[in-house]
Amino acid sequence: MAKSRLKKRGPRPPMQARPQTTGRGGMQQQVMQLQEEMLKTQESLKDETVTATSGGGAVAVVVNGHQEVLSLTIDPAAVDPDDVEMLQDMVLAAVNEALERSRALAAERMNTLTGGLNLNIPGLL
Numbered sequence: 156m157a158k159s160r161l162k163k164r165g166p167r168p169p170m171q172a173r174p175q176t177t178g179r180g181g182m183q184q185q186v187m188q189l190q191e192e193m194l195k196t197q198e199s200l201k202d203e204t205v206t207a208t209s210g211g212g213a214v215a216v217v218v219n220g221h222q223e224v225l226s227l228t229i230d231p232a233a234v235d236p237d238d239v240e241m242l243q244d245m246v247l248a249a250v251n252e253a254l255e256r257s258r259a260l261a262a263e264r265m266n267t268l269t270g271g272l273n274l275n276i277p278g279l280l
Contacts, residue, residue, distance in 0.1 A: 189268065196264050205260055207252035210245040218253040220261050 200220025208215045213233035217226040227250075233242055 192268050193265065196268060197261075200261050200264060203260060203264075205253055205256040207249050207256055209248040209252070210241075214242075214245040214249040216246075216249040216253040218250075218257045220257055220264070222254055222257045222261075224250065224253070 201223075203220040204217050204225060205220075206215060206217050210230075210233055213230040215226075215228040216224060218224050227246070229242070229246070233245065235241065
């Protein structure tokens with residue numbers, strides 16, 4: 156019979172505990188840094204804008220990252236005194252779309268900081 160060439164291993168050395176890099180104080184500091192970054196991001200959203208149109212571009216709305224309507228433009232050709240309801244519908248559609256885009260922009264910016272975590276914990280951020 157052939158001899159086995161496998162060597163028997165000796166006992167394994169004891170597992171070493173990994174040093175903790177973030178204790179309670181480290182975690183608190185990370186949360187504080189995240190809060191600062193989130194505040195800066197929220198402030199910068201005021202300068203970012205999104206635009207939405209309706210009626211083939213007859214109505215255009217510009218909204219910033221704070222969901223504030225900055226401008227509303229209506230093509231004079233879209234103004235029909237006999238069909239005010241159509242104009243109202245176009246304005247509402249454009250405003251709602253712009254607000255939705257603004258919320259999506261804000262969520263995207265915040266997700267880059269939080270890695271997509273839902274940090275909706277009162278008092279945390």
